[in-house]
Amino acid sequence: MEFDALLLSRLQFAFTIAFHILFPAFTIGLAAFLAVLEGLWLWTKRDAFKVLYLFWVKIFALSFGMGVVSGIVLSYQFGTNWSEFIRLTGGVIGPLLAFEVLTAFFLEASFLGVMLFGWKKVGPKLHFTATCLVAVGTTISAFWILSANSWMQTPQGFEIMADGRFQATDFMQVVFNPSFPSRLVHMMLAAFLTTGLVVGAASAFRVLKERADPTVTGWTESRISLVMAVGLVAVLAPLQLLAGHWSGTVGHEHQPSKTAAIEGYWETRADQPFIVFGVPDRDAQKNHLEVAIPGVGNAIQNLPRDEVIQGLDAWPREDQPPPFIPFFSFRIMVGLGLLMILLGGVGALLIWRRKLFDSPWFLRFCVAMGPSGFIAVLAGWMVTEVGRQPWVVYGVLRTRDAVSPVTAAEVAASLTAYVIVYAVVFTAGALFILRLMAEGPVAALAEPAPRQDRAPGSALAKAPQDTSPGEGV
Template identity: 85%
Template structure:
């Protein structure tokens, strides 16, 4: 393997986007969770919901900030490492990224300050509106980013000019390309599940600590959050399985080489098997240590048994996606998805039987599943991007033709700098967030807004007088 400018540029972009995607995957769902908490507080007047809001909004602010910083770096790389990509596709991709800034980022930036520091400055309903608008902004941001990336997977609505550049001829077709609906649903569900699993893990940890202190009755803030998180996972995890299957059908239709890499199909044939395990070998053009169920591949993809499914032998070797990462990444994602379904179903039964807080092994299971959403998102993203290779725009522009005219040494220098800076800055940020989660929502109790009366005997009524909402 030659570490030329192309490979190093791909590694650098993969490294930086792997860091970046973790934060939007968390903040999209967390913003919606905060809106729900504040809405429940306004509706029920229960201080526990505000305590939870003020606890999780600190974590949201830190995650949102790190997401913005890491996202800016990705924008720079389009100019430094992928200038040919921007030159050739900028007429199509550029406006989509601009729309994301104009419609989503400005909306988030405009109301984020009110959301974080406006408790004493505005009324409760206006503050709730700010929280809702920030949540809406994160979802709009996901829409535009997924639209741009989905167009790269299933391009349409453009023409190739005489100089090789791409020009949009139908922007509605560009935006609402064939893979956008299923991929957007899949990503949003992944974001909500990621948040639910993190909230569930942090809350289960606090419930375990409460049990250690002898607190076995009552509805503490952590117990409320745990029920909400488990309920969310119970509902969304099965829906994610359906969304993922629908996305896979679109992939099979428009990117059959990616499907072949994901499933480990080397031979074009009908009645394909379902490969449960194997080690794909691109050089040998086969799988080693294969464990398969004959004939089930067509069934899983909702195809007749006699329909021919293309294997990787249908493409020249240089046009075959490297199958190792898509093959294992897909199985990691699906395996974690099944564990999420098991967690949600088990938790729903325990809630119904009123034994959720009295089942230590399940609480530990929730804690262990905390990072699973992030891992599944990374695995799914690698399946999507590596499975598209060698194309950066499917069937239109190859990755090797999109890189900037730079040397391997220049890319290696910047890659080393990114690794060092990211390792220090983002590791410190992540550790600080974990420390906040370990402290629990009690640490977030603050003085309420003068516009909102305290409930006698509530947790907020006992807050220190010198604590202000701005501290959250």
Template identity: 65%
Template structure:
């Protein structure tokens, strides 16, 4: 493999974005979860909701900070590694990213301080407003980022100037490109699933050690309810997104399904080993005839194969094919876990038969804790690698967008990122895991000020202590 500046720049951006997406995919859902917890506490005054809020808001603060730091790095790369892309596309993409900062990041930053430090300094209704505002801000942030990425997936509403740069001719078409609605819904649901799985795993871990912990029992049931509803809904939205890909990015769809020949009644490949050089699958486990039905909604539909596209216009097949199956496989596992948990909740109306009392289910929740992050990263691999060889689909090739820098400079920065991320973010992630493992404090303890040890007699301000009083205090 020739490690030129193009490949190294792609690897560097892939590494940094894979690290970054972990945190927004968690904080988007966690912010909404916190808003629900505080709303339920205000409505019921049940201390368990308040305790859970004060516990998870610490996790949110750490994850939000790490997401901000890792996100700043990517914007710098647009200038250092992808300067040609920035020059050509920035008149369209730049305003979308600026809107994200102005309408979302500033909103989050303004109210985050009230959310984190204003529990005893502002009224409960104002604090709840701050929490809801931060949650809305995370959704607005996702809106603009997915809008920019969706435009790169299927550009619309733009024109090319004589100097080669792109200009927006219709901002509504730019913001709401044809693939945007399904992709935005898919990402938000993925974030909610990721959060639900983490909350479920943390609660199950605590219940394996403290079966009667009220807060963890409550949080587990809330998490089960979330992924029991959202996981099947995500499957429906994902199917709609896939049918959109068939229309606007047929080469990506062919790579996702490892279709080489153009035909009707395509098979569905459960597993295969695509060989790009030989233009075939070396082996495959398939179900005949249903591939066209799954991808297009009818078995008689003709689906283009990869051979219908020039070799230089085909995405890397094996990586896209297997990443898609990892994402879908984990999604099916989430549906199964949600159905199991929902059944246990319905059965658990009698004492000792709920999900918190079934240890195999608790261990399954713990095992599925990281599944949301893995599925999100796999989904981004499908979206971004499947778009290749274009950085703006059909408009600008990735090879034409890279900065004119040498491979040595890019490899040095990539190595620096690997070292810094390994140290800084590993420590942060481990600290978050330790906080999660520690669990919420007992009801009422989370919001209690640490007791102040009274001064012994004779310790008046500015006066020398009374030795006799000091000895009496020491004996006590």
């Protein structure tokens, strides 16, 4: 393997985007969770929902800020490392990225200030509206980013000019390209599941601590959020399995080489097996240590048993995606998805039997599953991006033709700098967030609500002073 400018540029973009995607995957769902909490507080007048909001909004602010910072780095890399990609595809990709800024980022940035620091300035209904608009903004942002990336996977609605530049001919086809609907649903469900698993882990951790304290009784804030999180996972995890299958079906139709790499198929044939395990070897064009179930590969993809499925031998070796990463990443993603379904199903049963808080083994399971949403998102992203290779725009523009005219030494220097800075900044931020989660929402009890947004008749209405949750960020 030669560490040339192309490979180093790919490694640098993979490194920075792997950090960045963790934050939107969390904040998209957390923004909606905050909107639900504030809505429930206004509706039920229960102080517990207010306390939970005050606690999680701090974590949201920190995560949102780190997501913005890491996202700016990606924008600069389009110019520094991938200038040819932007020069050639800017007529299509440029407007999509601009729409994301104009319709989503401005909305989020404008109302985030009201959400964090407007408690003394606006009424409760207007503040709730601001929270909802921030949640809507995160969803709109995901819409445009996924549209742009999906177009790179399944391009349509464009033509290539004489000078090689891409020009959009139908923006509706560009935006709503074949893989976009399934990938949008798949990513949004992944974001909500990621949030649910993090909230569930933090809540279960606090409940385990409360079990050791005999003075803690009744429905505490952590127990309320644990039930909400487990209920969310119970509903969304099975839906995610269906959404993932839908996305896989679209991929089989439009990106058959990616499907072959994911499934570990080297031979074009009918009646493909399901390869449970193997070690794909691109040089040998086969799998080592293969464990397969014969005759069920077609059924898994909803295809007749006698229909031929292309293997990687249908493409020249230079057009084959490297199968090792997609093959294992896909199995990691699916394995974690099945564990999420198990967690949701068992959790729902325990809630129904009223034994959720009296099952320490399940609470520990929730804590252990806390990071699984992030791991599954990263695995899914690697399946998508590595499985598309050697194309940056599938079937049209090769990755090697999109890189900037830079030297390997220049890219290596910037990659080293990114690794050092990210290791310091984001490690510190992540540790601080984990410390806040460990403290739990009980710490927010000491933060009285502002006078003008206290729910009528609530205990917090008697608090003597105003404290904005933004002051604790």
